[in-house]
Amino acid sequence: MTASYDPKVYDTKWQQRWAADHLYEADETSDRPRWYALTMFPYTSGDLHIGHWYAMVPSDVHARFKRMQGYNVMHPMGFDAFGLPAENAAIKRGIHPFQWTMKNIENMRRQLKSMGAIYDWDREVVTCLPEYYRWTQWFFLKLYEAGLAYRAKAPVNWCPGCRTVLANEQVISGECERCATPVIHQDLEQWFFRITRYADELARHDGIDWPERIKIMQRNWVGKSRGTEISFAFDHPAVKDKELRVFTTRPDTVYGVTFMVLAPEHPLVEKITTPEQKAAVEAYIARSRRETEIERLSTEKEKDGVFTGAYVTNRLTGDKVPLWIADYVLASYGTGVVMAVPAHDQRDFDFARKYNLLVKVVISPPGWSGEELKEAYVETGTLVNSGQFNGMASDKAIGAITGYLEKQGWGKATVSYRIRDWLISRQRYWGAPIPIIYCDKCGIVPVPEKDLPVLLPEDAEFKPGGESPLKYASHFVNTTCPKCGGPAKRETDTMDTFMCSSWYFLRYCSPHEKDRAFDHEKVKYWMPVDLYTGGAEHAVMHLLYARFFVKAIRDIGLVDFGEPFKKLFNQGIIIAQRQKMSKSRGNVINPDSYVAELGVDAVRTYLMFLGPWEQGGEWDDRGMGGTDRWLKRVWNLVMEPYQTDRPADEKALKDLKRLTHQTIRKVTEDFDGMHFNTMIAALMEFTNDLIKIKEAGSVSVADWEEAIQTLLLLLAPTAPHLTEELWERTGRPYSIHNQKWPVWDAELAKEEEITLVVQVNGKLRDRITLPAGISEEEIKLRALASDKVKTHLVGKELVKVIVAGGRLVNLVVK
RNA sequence: GCCGAAGUGGCGGAACUGGUAGACGCGACAGUCUCAAAAACUGUUGGAGGGCAACUUCCGUGUCGGUUCGAGCCCGACCUUCGGCACCA
Numbered sequence A: 001m002t003a004s005y006d007p008k009v010y011d012t013k014w015q016q017r018w019a020a021d022h023l024y025e026a027d028e029t030s031d032r033p034r035w036y037a038l039t040m041f042p043y044t045s046g047d048l049h050i051g052h053w054y055a056m057v058p059s060d061v062h063a064r065f066k067r068m069q070g071y072n073v074m075h076p077m078g079f080d081a082f083g084l085p086a087e088n089a090a091i092k093r094g095i096h097p098f099q100w101t102m103k104n105i106e107n108m109r110r111q112l113k114s115m116g117a118i119y120d121w122d123r124e125v126v127t128c129l130p131e132y133y134r135w136t137q138w139f140f141l142k143l144y145e146a147g148l149a150y151r152a153k154a155p156v157n158w159c160p161g162c163r164t165v166l167a168n169e170q171v172i173s174g175e176c177e178r179c180a181t182p183v184i185h186q187d188l189e190q191w192f193f194r195i196t197r198y199a200d201e202l203a204r205h206d207g208i209d210w211p212e213r214i215k216i217m218q219r220n221w222v223g224k225s226r227g228t229e230i231s232f233a234f235d236h237p238a239v240k241d242k243e244l245r246v247f248t249t250r251p252d253t254v255y256g257v258t259f260m261v262l263a264p265e266h267p268l269v270e271k272i273t274t275p276e277q278k279a280a281v282e283a284y285i286a287r288s289r290r291e292t293e294i295e296r297l298s299t300e301k302e303k304d305g306v307f308t309g310a311y312v313t314n315r316l317t318g319d320k321v322p323l324w325i326a327d328y329v330l331a332s333y334g335t336g337v338v339m340a341v342p343a344h345d346q347r348d349f350d351f352a353r354k355y356n357l358l359v360k361v362v363i364s365p366p367g368w369s370g371e372e373l374k375e376a377y378v379e380t381g382t383l384v385n386s387g388q389f390n391g392m393a394s395d396k397a398i399g400a401i402t403g404y405l406e407k408q409g410w411g412k413a414t415v416s417y418r419i420r421d422w423l424i425s426r427q428r429y430w431g432a433p434i435p436i437i438y439c440d441k442c443g444i445v446p447v448p449e450k451d452l453p454v455l456l457p458e459d460a461e462f463k464p465g466g467e468s469p470l471k472y473a474s475h476f477v478n479t480t481c482p483k484c485g486g487p488a489k490r491e492t493d494t495m496d497t498f499m500c501s502s503w504y505f506l507r508y509c510s511p512h513e514k515d516r517a518f519d520h521e522k523v524k525y526w527m528p529v530d531l532y533t534g535g536a537e538h539a540v541m542h543l544l545y546a547r548f549f550v551k552a553i554r555d556i557g558l559v560d561f562g563e564p565f566k567k568l569f570n571q572g573i574i575i576a577q578r579q580k581m582s583k584s585r586g587n588v589i590n591p592d593s594y595v596a597e598l599g600v601d602a603v604r605t606y607l608m609f610l611g612p613w614e615q616g617g618e619w620d621d622r623g624m625g626g627t628d629r630w631l632k633r634v635w636n637l638v639m640e641p642y643q644t645d646r647p648a649d650e651k652a653l654k655d656l657k658r659l660t661h662q663t664i665r666k667v668t669e670d671f672d673g674m675h676f677n678t679m680i681a682a683l684m685e686f687t688n689d690l691i692k693i694k695e696a697g698s699v700s701v702a703d704w705e706e707a708i709q710t711l712l713l714l715l716a717p718t719a720p721h722l723t724e725e726l727w728e729r730t731g732r733p734y735s736i737h738n739q740k741w742p743v744w745d746a747e748l749a750k751e752e753e754i755t756l757v758v759q760v761n762g763k764l765r766d767r768i769t770l771p772a773g774i775s776e777e778e779i780k781l782r783a784l785a786s787d788k789v790k791t792h793l794v795g796k797e798l799v800k801v802i803v804a805g806g807r808l809v810n811l812v813v814k
Numbered sequence B: 001g002c003c004g005a006a007g008u009g010g011c012g013g014a015a016c017u018g019g020u021a022g023a024c025g026c027g028a029c030a031g032u033c034u035c036a037a038a039a040a041c042u043g044u045u046g047g048a049g050g051g052c053a054a055c056u057u058c059c060g061u062g063u064c065g066g067u068u069c070g071a072g073c074c075c076g077a078c079c080u081u082c083g084g085c086a087c088c089a
Helices: A007-020 A050-068 A084-093 A097-114 A130-145 A195-203 A212-222 A251-256 A268-272 A275-290 A293-297 A346-355 A394-408 A520-526 A542-556 A591-598 A600-609 A621-639 A650-672 A676-696 A701-715 A720-729 A776-785 A787-793
Strands: A034-039 A072-074 A149-159 A164-166 A184-193 A225-233 A243-248 A259-262 A305-313 A320-326 A337-340 A411-416 A436-439 A443-446 A478-480 A487-490 A531-535 A568-571 A574-576 A753-760 A763-771 A798-804 A808-813
Touching (some): A007 A591, A007 A720, A034 A050, A034 A520, A050 A531, A050 A600, A050 A676, A130 A542, A212 A568, A225 A251, A225 A394, A243 A251, A243 A337, A243 A411, A259 A305, A259 A346, A275 A305, A337 A346, A591 A600, A591 A621, A600 A621, A600 A676, A621 A676, A621 A701, A621 A720, A650 A701, A701 A720, A753 A787, A763 A776, A776 A787
Parallel strands (some): A034 A072, A034 A531, A259 A320, A753 A808
Antiparallel strands (some): A149 A184, A225 A243, A225 A411, A259 A337, A305 A320, A436 A443, A436 A487, A753 A763, A798 A808
């Protein structure tokens, strides 16, 4: 009687042993090639659901595979621990965010340990601990010194009820998520990072292996567009500048400008509005302030605006053009002013219709003979009503007009970006305080490095309204100016948590450094990350910020690379009951009970098997029954002794070797291509074949043992506990995870026989088993000799014979 | 509206570079074991038709066309689902 399969016992047995032996700890002194395998660290929300496991298990399995292949693997784990939910818990339940977060981390760490991953826990990083955020603050100072951090007024979502600023995610259809007060826009002094300075480089992904999809999303986010800046003559007693500049991608339509539109927030508006228009303009601005970004940008909304009473002159035509304001113009893009060409832009067209403004055609639509347009003609075409440029094609005119403007000093070719500078200020408690002091005498003074970290006051009072408690922590706010020693006040805003996650991968390289953010030598050894895996939802936030951050510190001279992640892989998402898992839907699957019932290897294996990793899939308990059954079969296959009284059979041995080496090849190649579901399928097939071979009993015990050994090695990354237990029980030396990954022998894997596929006019008619490497001539003869084929040739004329790949023949008949 | 991904049995999914569609698993059905059930094991399982039978014919990868000796894969048009962006001048 063999011992029965009891995963609960050996899950903990081996996890304890591996931890005690420090089996998976990485160091930099190895002479093996390094491999930095990184999974996006989780936010400390409380517990991990199966979706987290789906992100983590396959990346662990892959890292284990690399480790067995001889790489010096670092696979660290940590916690993204600052953020709003902790603060909300504090407000709602009176728990301090620190306690709430640390309690969650404890539970998540327990869950992660039960996963049986090769995480090097000695390197754990927790972003809310002073030993970490001290360096987050230090990096802020570095960016500030480099001129990459600046303070400016910017509109924010303001909740008059809570008297605080809200993040975009907290604004639900224009209302505060907490008190349902309509949110308005208000200008506040905020800190920004100059990510736009890196716009060009961020839109390129030179030398990195990322999914095309993500690269496209990032390029669109950066939104580079080439165009022309055009100066319009402007003469107004209240304004010093004698011009108003606009950005356009269609300078070929400049002769068709019939009005101009400024963003309502444009600083000029106040100065140029005529007394008659003042009331209307002010009302309009007040209204658009009240509106949220979402409402304001809604495509369904009809375009409206107000005339300011002022005019500019189009230098090319000499026309006087009225200046309007409208909220479809964004202050933050281009110059905050657009030249309106209603004939060739649909928005301008709608606007012109509404207010009876002139529509002047300057690009002739095909077949146009001067009639009124029913909609804007936005395509390119031939220029008309455009002075010296008449008759020119649009694409030519773009260059010609820009050239002409440049010569006259009226404009220049330029590039505009959609991306905005990164607003990092949060009016929140639970984040890294921005290390800045305001002094009446000295102005903005950065906290000296030696005074870091700027610690969060522990005894802050959490207001039910959600207002930042830092503002009211007087012993925190009131300080002395590091420059003049006079009384000064601290910045009370904290940093966006994306700042914390922009450098955690550097900290993992030397997590215990006390006197610096990281050890340069160690970072040089490990970085950039070889394989970064995580959800695609971070495509344009975290992944763009982290790239910016690394480029910035490269230029500061802190690192010598500009891309943090060499290869990126996005897994899909796990759904449950046809819906995305979420607490509010109540369909969250917790892995703990499955682990307790079936053992962690069955859960790991099922997650690998349920579909292609990049596609995700639906969680189905019954499917996991299948992987559990398979692991049991493997257990029985290995544990029940192989017996044979038959003499070894030469052919059976060859078959077994071929099967083994074909499996090694398939599994290895699937690992390299991240095709984990087919990798498992190949191992299942191998198991099924081995069961049959065992029944037949026609190979020697030694040959059998070798095949079993290969099966265990190939399965080890996926089911580390089961294979370790079997490895031990079959008398093999600890640990299977320190063994070498099997290598296939192409000669042994080669097929000896082929199945010749015979088609007549592309339809399958027969299959013939033949020795491999047979000549084309022979293939033709054998195909024509087939009885099944003959019946389809009767009365037909053989036109052509096509032999493909030495294993398929197509007879073309008429 | 724009950008991107994907549509294959009852279900999850396989199919290298244009060459045997449905690997592997789930479910279902039948059987073995059992007093019985569960578990386990064995077999069948895309659809329709024909034959006592070993078998065999036709249809079949979202829809409609095309290229090709041959298309799930390539090209064109469309439909559906999902993800992202959303007045960016």
